[in-house]
Each structure stands twice: as C-alpha cells, then as structure tokens.
Amino acid sequence: xxxxxxxxxxxxxxxxxxxxxxxxxxxxxxxxxxxxxxxxxxxxxxxxxxxxxxxxxxxxxxxxxxxxxxxxxxxxxxxxxxxxxxxxxxxxxxxxxxxxxxxxxxxxxxxxxxxxxxxxxxxxxxxxxxxxxxxxxxxxxxxxxxxxxxxxxxxxxxxxxxxxxxxxx
Amino acid sequence: xxxxxxxxxxxxxxxxxxxxxxxxxxxxxxxxxxxxxxxxxxxxxxxxxxxxxxxxxxxxxxxxxxxxxxxxxxxxxxxxxxxxxxxxxxxxxxxxxxxxxxxxxxxxxxxxxxxxxxxxxxxxxxxxxxxxxxxxxxxxxxxxxxxxxxxxxxxxxxxxxxxxxxxxxxxxxxxxxxxxxxxxxxxxxxxxxxxxxxxxxxxxxxxxxxxxxxxxxxxxxxxxxxxxxxxxxxxxxxxxxxxxxxxxxxxxxxxxxxxxxxxxxxxxxxxxxxxxxxxxxxxxxxxxxxxxxxxxxxxxxxxxxxxxxxxxxxxxxxxxxxxxxxxxxxxxxxxxxxxxxxxxxxxxxxxxxxxxxxxxxxxxxxxxxxxxxxxxxxxxxxxxxxxxxxxxxxxxxxxxxxxxxxxxxxxxxxxxxxxxxxxxxxxxxxxxxxxxxxxxxxxxxxx
Numbered sequence: 160x161x162x163x164x165x166x167x168x169x170x171x172x173x174x175x176x177x178x179x180x181x182x183x184x185x186x187x188x189x190x191x192x193x194x195x196x197x198x199x200x201x202x203x204x205x206x207x208x209x210x211x212x213x214x215x216x217x218x219x220x221x222x223x224x225x226x227x228x229x230x231x232x233x234x235x236x237x238x239x240x241x242x243x244x245x246x247x248x249x250x251x252x253x254x255x256x257x258x259x260x261x262x263x264x265x266x267x268x269x270x271x272x273x274x275x276x277x278x279x280x281x282x283x284x285x286x287x288x289x290x291x292x293x294x295x296x297x298x299x300x301x302x303x304x305x306x307x308x309x310x311x312x313x314x315x316x317x318x319x320x321x322x323x324x325x326x327x328x
Numbered sequence: 329x330x331x332x333x334x335x336x337x338x339x340x341x342x343x344x345x346x347x348x349x350x351x352x353x354x355x356x357x358x359x360x361x362x363x364x365x366x367x368x369x370x371x372x373x374x375x376x377x378x379x380x381x382x383x384x385x386x387x388x389x390x391x392x393x394x395x396x397x398x399x400x401x402x403x404x405x406x407x408x409x410x411x412x413x414x415x416x417x418x419x420x421x422x423x424x425x426x427x428x429x430x431x432x433x434x435x436x437x438x439x440x441x442x443x444x445x446x447x448x449x450x451x452x453x454x455x456x457x458x459x460x461x462x463x464x465x466x467x468x469x470x471x472x473x474x475x476x477x478x479x480x481x482x483x484x485x486x487x488x489x490x491x492x493x494x495x496x497x498x499x500x501x502x503x504x505x506x507x508x509x510x511x512x513x514x515x516x517x518x519x520x521x522x523x524x525x526x527x528x529x530x531x532x533x534x535x536x537x538x539x540x541x542x543x544x545x546x547x548x549x550x551x552x553x554x555x556x557x558x559x560x561x562x563x564x565x566x567x568x569x570x571x572x573x574x575x576x577x578x579x580x581x582x583x584x585x586x587x588x589x590x591x592x593x594x595x596x597x598x599x600x601x602x603x604x605x606x607x608x609x610x611x612x613x614x615x616x617x618x619x620x621x622x623x624x625x626x627x628x629x630x631x632x633x634x635x636x637x638x639x640x641x642x643x644x645x646x647x648x649x650x651x652x653x654x655x656x657x658x659x660x661x662x663x664x665x666x667x668x669x670x671x672x673x674x675x676x677x678x679x680x681x682x683x684x685x686x687x688x689x690x691x692x693x694x695x696x697x698x699x700x701x702x703x704x705x706x707x708x709x710x711x712x713x714x715x716x717x718x719x720x721x722x723x724x725x726x727x728x729x730x731x732x733x734x735x736x737x738x739x740x741x742x743x744x745x746x747x748x749x750x751x752x753x754x755x756x757x758x759x760x761x762x763x764x765x766x767x768x769x770x771x772x773x774x775x
Contacts, residue, residue, distance in 0.1 A: 266351070266352065266354065266355070269355065269359060270354065270355065270359075273356070273358075273359055281359075281362070285359065285362050285363045285366070286366070288352070288363050289363045289364075289366050289367060292363070292364075292367060292371055292374075292375055293367060293368060293371045294370075294371060295371070295374065296374060297374050297377040297378055300374065300375065300378050301378055304351070304352045305351060306351075306352065306353065306378055306379055307379075308378070308379060309379050309380050309381075310379070310380060314380070315377060318376055318377045318383060319377060321376070322373040322374070322376060322377065
C-alpha cells in the first residue's frame with residue numbers, strides 16, 4: 160500500500176495511505192506534484208503542512224479515515240446545485256466527533272478543512288458554528304464569538320433599520 | 329431575560345470558556361460566507377448587525393449567491409417598506425455604498441430624489457446588471473422619474489426595470505436598440521404607468537448603409553424599424569392612464585442612411601407611400617384613436633415624429649381640452665393643413681405654439697389659408713414661434729388680444745418686406761412685448 164508522510168507545523172509526522180490522503184484536495188495535488196517531480200516512482204512523498212498543528216491534523220486525518228468510503232464532494236457543490244451537508248445529513252459519529260471540542264478547536268478545524276480542501280469536514284464544522292448563530296440576537300452573537308462592534312456613528316442604527324422589515328415583524 | 333435565553337447564554341459561555349486562541353475573525357471571508365449563507369433569514373439579518381465585516385459579507389452573499397437567505401423574501405421586503413421610512417433613512421444616514429437593502433440603496437444615483445437613469449449611473453454596466461436586478465425588484469416601486477437612454481443596459485435588466493416601477497411619474501426613453509436587437513413593443517406590455525404624468529419618447533433608429541450590403545436591404549431594415557417605432561409608441565401610450573398624462577414629447581425618428589439621404593433629395597417615397605396608405609386605410613387611425621381619446625388633461629404636446637403618419641394623425645385629432653403648449657416639427661408631408669385645423673379645433677386653451685418647417689419639403693399647402701382658422705379658435709395664444717415658414721403671416725395679427733411673444737426665424741425676402749417696419753407689429757399687437765426676427769430681438773419700448 161502506497162503511503163504518504165504528512166508533517167504538521169510542530170513537526171509531528173503522520174503516515175497515511177495515499178488513497179486516504181487523496182481525499183483531501185490539497186494533499187492530492189501535493190502528491191501528484193511530487194510524483195511528477197520525482198525520478199523514483201517508489202519514493203514516499205513527504206508533505207509538510209506549515210499552518211496546521213499536530214492535534215488538528217490528527218483530527219482531520221481521523222475524520223478522513225472515518226469517511227474514506229464517502230463520495231468526494233466537489234469544492235463548489237453548494238453553488239452548483241444547492242445541495243450540501245443538509246442533504247448529506249450529519250452522522251452520529253460526526254456528532255460524537257465534534258461534541259467534546261471547544262470553540263478554539265472547531266475554529267482551527269474549520270481553517271484546516273478549508274486549507275486541506277476537505278469539503279465534508281468543512282460543512283459539518285461550519286454547521287456547528289452556524290448553529291451557534293441561529294436564533295441569537297446581535298449582542299448574543301457578539302458574546303458567543305467574542306466580537307466587538309466596529310460600527311461608527313449611526314452605522315449600527317442604519318443596519319438595524321435596514322433589517323427592520325424582517326427582524327421586528 | 330426569560331429562561332430559554334438564560335439557558336442559551338449559559339451554553340454559549342460554557343462553549344466560549346473552552347475556546348482557544350482562535351477567533352472567528354481569523355476566518356477568511358469565504359468561510360464566514362459559507363456559515364452565514366445557510367442561516368435562516370432572521371438570523372442572517374441579525375448577523376448583518378454584528379460588525380462591518382459581517383455586514384459586507386452578507387451583502388456579498390445577497391448580491392452574488394443564487395441561494396441567499398433573503399432570496400424568497402423580496403416581495404415581503406418590498407411590501408414592508410413605506411416611502412416615509414425610506415426617506416427618513418436617507419435623511420439620517422445618506423448613501424451607503426453596497427447595501428442591498430433600500431435604506432442603503434441610495435448608492436443608486438439619485439434614488440434618494442426618486443430619480444433613476446441608466447445613462448448617468450456611476451457604476452459601469454456590469455455592476456448595474458449585478459446590483460440593480462435585485463435593487464429594482466425590491467425598490468423600483470419608489471422610482472418616480474425613470475430615464476432609459478441609449479439602452480446601455482442588458483435586456484434582462486430592462487425587463488426588471490419595466491416590471492418594477494409601479495409609481496412612475498415621468499418616463500424618458502431614448503434609443504431603440506438593446507443587445508444589438510431593435511426594441512419591440514413587447515417590452516412595453518409589462519410596464520406599469522398608471523400614474524404617469526410625463527412621457528418623452530425619442531426612439532432613435534440609426535441605420536448606416538454599410539459597404540457590401542445592398543441598398544434594398546437597408547431600406548427594408550429601415551421600414552421595419554419605422555414600423556417598430558410606431559408600435560412602441562402605441563404600446564406605451566396605450567398603457568398610460570390618459571387622465572394623468574400632462575406632458576407628451578415624441579421625438580423624431582433619426583435616420584442616417586446613404587439610401588435615405590439620396591431618396592430624400594428627390595422626395596421620400598417611403599413617406600409618400602405612408603401617406604397614401606393612410607388615405608387608403610383611414611380606419612386604422614380610427615382604431616388607434618380609441619387608445620388616445622383618454623388624454624383629456626394633456627398640457628404639453630411636442631410632436632417630432634418623422635414620417636410616422638399613423639401616430640401623427642391620431643395625436644392631432646384628440647380632444648385636448650387642457651393643452652397649453654404645442655410644438656410641431658414638420659418632416660415632409662407628415663402634418664397636413666387638415667391636422668392643423670384639427671389642432672385649432674381642439675386646442676382652445678393653447679398658450680404656446682411652436683411650428684418648425686425646416687424639414688418640410690412642401691409648404692405650398694400651408695401658404696393658402698391654413699392658418700386663418702387659428703384666429704377664430706386660438707384666442708388664448710400668448711407665444712407663437714414660426715421657424716422656416718415662407719408663407720403669409722397675415723394671420724398673426726389675428727392674435728391681437730393675447731399674443732405677447734412672437735419669434736420668426738429664417739424669413740424669406742418677401743416676408744421681410746411685409747414686416748420691414750417691425751414697429752408696426754407692436755402697434756397691431758397691443759400686448760406684444762417681445763419680437764424676434766431672425767437673430768434680432770426687439771422689445772416694446774416703455775413710454
């Protein structure tokens with residue numbers, strides 16, 4: 160079985176099958192680039208991901224392992240036909256996978272999924288954040304995500320006025 | 329705070345307390361857009377109010393995504409607004425570039441003052457298509473003055489404009505080509521003009537005779553466009569609520585064609601053919617007039633209709649009981665002495681009359697007694713402008729009771745002789761205070 164060595168930003172190495180790694184758009188491209196540039200077809204590719212630390216990379220690979228038999232979603236599927244994670248549904252395994260994570264980990268996982276082009280993982284993690292926004296007021300959203308208003312003057316009042324047609328009815 | 333809200337806040341606090349160093353602000357816009365675009369409409373609008381960045385992202389979603397959360401709410405959005413609210417918002421906040429919602433939609437030039445023009449829009453046309461489709465659908469009902477000039481917009485956008493503007497008070501249409509195709513009457517079947525007060529139509533048809541194409545082909549095209557123009561005018565006028573239309577300005581069909589110029593030198597066979605057709609089929613104009621008989625409050629009428637005889641005949645025979653200003657620009661035999669007598673009969677309230685004979689090939693019919701009827705019926709005329717007329721001007725003295733301004737341009741020698749002593753005109757017309765003959769203007773001397 161062909162393997163690939165994926166190295167995190169903090170130096171931890173993960174040895175995974177190329178079949179599994181190719182479920183990530185980014186890793187697939189890197190493997191193909193390595194193959195083209197390497198004279199030895201038997202050489203083991205080594206890919207360094209400088210933006211993802213080991214704990215997060217492990218979670219991504221764990222998720223890929225679990226979903227290795229799922230169909231690969233194109234990166235722009237939502238725009239193409241309007242189907243996304245809602246139609247796929249979120250499995251119990253996914254819910255258990257995300258449940259113990261705190262916001263910081265989820266945030267990092269989202270960035271990692273986006274960087275590695277893992278559409279399914281990006282969808283379920285975004286869905287989790289989305290659920291923290293749904294039904295909240297502006298202040299509640301700011302509190303939940305530690306955000307500060309940067310509106311100046313009466314810009315916030317203007318936005319509130321623009322939203323009045325729906326929010327206040 | 330109720331129990332549910334309290335519980336929710338606790339959950340958030342717990343979740344946040346475990347958060348690491350990462351913040352949602354670290355995300356690139358496209359990820360935030362993925363999250364926000366799936367929200368329900370209320371949550372989506374709440375998210376707009378979180379920060380400037382989130383507001384910009386939501387705007388991008390509305391403009392660029394086919395499945396934005398407000399996609400199915402445009403009717404509700406439109407129904408929820410009232411103009412006072414909108415105007416209050418404009419007064420308070422002014423323009424807000426990029427907002428897809430009405431109180432920020434003043435980025436559309438002049439929208440705050442209820443004007444919309446495709447010609448003077450600050451954006452290029454690509455942006456116009458991207459932004460205004462949605463904008464016009466939502467708030468086109470507030471546009472009162474619409475100017476569509478030279479048709480730089482796409483067909484799709486034109487249709488959006490035509491179907492969105494429900495409170496139009498003035499409409500100006502210039503140019504007949506859109507996306508390389510002539511504008512047909514079908515475009516105007518959907519426009520709502522129940523409260524239209526002012527209509528200016530200048531459908532310019534430009535047909536150049538290209539090398540390689542036969543002259544007969546060019547003529548066929550021209551005739552097709554000419555017919556098309558009449559149909560457009562008919563369609564628009566038939567949609568108007570005639571009782572409210574007070575200004576109608578129909579501008580010329582401007583034809584630039586080698587073929588046309590050659591034909592014109594020897595008289596325009598097309599025009600004469602139209603005249604003959606009109607005489608042979610008087611019923612057509614009767615049918616058309618049923619469209620127009622409603623314009624009983626028309627105050628200003630300007631006709632420069634080229635050879636569009638069917639339009640002219642109809643417009644000349646309406647009961648304009650309120651008409652105060654009339655401008656006629658002659659082309660060939662478009663308007664006959666019969667038309668003038670029709671006007672005189674129906675225009676008892678006329679205060680300003682402008683007649684331009686510059687492009688009239690044959691003035692002989694007007695040199696007889698065409699204008700003599702005027703003295704009987706135009707007894708309120710205050711301003712008379714006669715351009716390039718070389719017939720008798722005796723009839724002018726008939727307006728001695730009311731005429732205050734008289735402009736006579738391009739006078740022939742014999743007319744100059746007749747009025748060699750302009751002071752006589754001041755004596756004959758006691759209310760005349762301004763007399764223009766050619767480039768010279770005289771004012772009544774105060775004693």
